[in-house]
Amino acid sequence: MLGALTATVGGFAALMAIRATVGIGEDVAGSLFLFDGAALDWRKICLPKDPNCRTCSA
Ligand SMILES: [Zn+2]
Numbered sequence: 001m002l003g004a005l006t007a008t009v010g011g012f013a014a015l016m017a018i019r020a021t022v023g024i025g026e027d028v029a030g031s032l033f034l035f036d037g038a039a040l041d042w043r044k045i046c047l048p049k050d051p052n053c054r055t056c057s058a
Pocket residue numbers: 050053054055056057
């Protein structure tokens with residue numbers, strides 16, 4: 001099960017990289033994707049920028 005889970009999440013991450021490189025779809029910067037392998041469910045959580053963070057608010 002662990003191998004299938006890493007393949008699912010790894011494939012998803014590769015897809016997100018291709019989307020960002022090619023420039024298709026909505027920009028998902030600032031989003032956290034959670035995968036529940038038992039329920040076969042994805043959740044997307046949008047994280048706001050921290051105005052005091054030198055990395056994401058630069
Ligand atoms: Zn930050």
